[in-house]
Amino acid sequence: KAGVTQTPRYLIKTRGQQVTLSCSPISGHRSVSWYQQTPGQGLQFLFEYFSETQRNKGNFPGRFSGRQFSNSRSEMNVSTLELGDSALYLCASSGSGDTGELFFGEGSRLTVL
Amino acid sequence: GEDVEQSLFLSVREGDSSVINCTYTDSSSTYLYWYKQEPGAGLQLLTYIFSNMDMKQDQRLTVLLNKKDKHLSLRIADTQTGDSAIYFCAESPNDYKLSFGAGTTVTVRA
Numbered sequence: 001k002a003g004v005t006q007t008p009r010y011l012i013k014t015r016g017q018q019v020t021l022s023c024s025p026i027s028g029h030r031s032v033s034w035y036q037q038t039p040g041q042g043l044q045f046l047f048e049y050f051s052e053t054q055r056n057k058g059n060f061p062g063r064f065s066g067r068q069f070s071n072s073r074s075e076m077n078v079s080t081l082e083l084g085d086s087a088l089y090l091c092a093s094s095g096s097g098d099t100g101e102l103f104f105g106e107g108s109r110l111t112v113l
Numbered sequence: 114g115e116d117v118e119q120s121l122f123l124s125v126r127e128g129d130s131s132v133i134n135c136t137y138t139d140s141s142s143t144y145l146y147w148y149k150q151e152p153g154a155g156l157q158l159l160t161y162i163f164s165n166m167d168m169k170q171d172q173r174l175t176v177l178l179n180k181k182d183k184h185l186s187l188r189i190a191d192t193q194t195g196d197s198a199i200y201f202c203a204e205s206p207n208d209y210k211l212s213f214g215a216g217t218t219v220t221v222r223a
Contacts, residue, residue, distance in 0.1 A: 004155075033210065043201065043213040056209040090155055100144050100205045104155035 002027065004105035006091050012111045018079040021108045025072050025093030032074040033102060034066060037088040046089075049074055078110075086112045117214035119202050124220045131189040133217045135202030138183060142204040145178065146211065147187045150199045159187070159200075189219075197221045 005024040013019050025032050034046040045058040049068035066076040072093075078085055088109050092102035116138040125131045137145065143164050148156040162169045162176045162185070169176045175188040189196055199216040206212060 031209070035213075042215045045210040045212070048209040050209070058210070092156075099161060100211070101146070101158055101161065102156075102211060104148075104157070106153075106155045 004091055004093050004103055006089075006105035006108050008108055009106065010109045010111075012113060013081050014113050015081055015083060017081050018077060019081060019110060020075055020077045021089055021091075021110075023074045023076075023091030023093075023105060025074070025091075026095070026103055029093035029095045029103070030072050031094040032068055032072065033092045033094070034074070034076050035090045035092065036060075037090055037107070038086075043090070046076065081112045083112050086110060116212050117202055117204055119200075119214040119217050121215060122218050122220070124222060125192050127192060127194060127221050127223050129192055131187075131192045131196065131219055131221075133187045133189075133200050133202075133219070135185040135187075135214055136183055137185060137202070137204040137212075139204050139206045139212070140180070140183065142206060144205050145176075145185050146203040146205070147174075147176065147185075148201040148203060148213075150201065150216070152198075156201065192219075192221050194221050194223070 007022045031050045033048040036044045047057045047066050052068045063079045068074045088107040090107045092104045119135040144161050146161045147159045149159050150156050160171050173190045177186045201216045202214040203211040
């Protein structure tokens with residue numbers, strides 16, 4: 001079956017703009033998580049959604065937001081972009097198994113100029 | 114992830130064994146994981162171990178868990194050039210997220 005799909009794969013924005021990233025989880029998976037990966041900070045947890053409800057949120061400013069739709073697809077939005085928001089944004093989905101395994105997409109690489 | 118620590122770099126000769134070490138802090142983690150990331154790609158789960166196990170072997174991979182010391186290791190036998198990647202250790206504090214280490218960059222030299 002198809003893996004986690006993230007769009008767009010690459011994008012370039014300027015400071016002050018906003019961006020929306022999309023994630024389609026593996027079919028049947030209802031949990032979607034987002035992580036930010038940067039060389040300096042590593043992998044930082046952004047938020048997790050299950051059945052359209054945010055169950056946990058990381059320590060990011062309010063400029064970072066997300067949502068999940070009834071078909072489990074998820075989007076995250078970053079408003080008023082800053083240079084430091086340049087990163088690889090990874091989406092992961094998880095099924096109903098009890099191992100907690102996350103299946104990652106290939107990421108959306110955001111560059112803020 | 115500040116709660117999970119791992120060394121940053123490992124260089125190994127092709128055919129030798131690689132050992133990547135990790136320490137974690139949350140003793141409530143039910144599972145501990147090893148992920149692999151190749152250049153330009155997302156993370157791929159390599160293996161995981163249940164917290165009540167001491168060891169798990171999966172083909173060339175051996176995971177050792179010392180729960181008392183909160184120490185996890187991944188051994189890759191007969192390391193190949195295709196094993197060159199970044200390896201992440203992760204714990205699951207049971208709050209719907211994983212906490213990752215900074216990643217160990219493994220370089221396999223001929």
